[in-house]
Amino acid sequence: MDAVERRDHIFFKCNFFRNVCKSVLRLCSNYRAVETWRQELAWAILKLKGKSLLVAILKLAWSAYLYVIWRQRNKRYFGVSFLTEDVVLVQIKEIVQARLGERSINRTSPVNASLCAS
Incomplete structure (x- = not known):
């Protein structure tokens, strides 16, 4: 088995880890299919730009x-x-919450408040 197959399996194809990934995405109000390593990386490069709270949380x-x-x-x-x-x-x-604790967050925004609650 080559490195790509192993990497895809470990992070996105194994049912255990795939379910965790889906749960993380749902918590971030992102409802989409979980794909391969390359597709997930391409999605991250395309979507994780900017300084919004959602982008920070997703990163x-x-x-x-x-x-x-x-x-x-x-x-x-x-x-x-x-x-x-x-x-x-x-x-x-817990890791995300610890890192967010270092940021000042505008909790008056309904989107931000919802994200913080999740």
């Missing part, structure tokens, strides 16, 4: 997703007990 969520999924993959690979989808999602949310 943080993307980074946190990759980090937590890789860490979870290593736990599974080396036979360490691994976490449930819900726990992995909580870890991603």
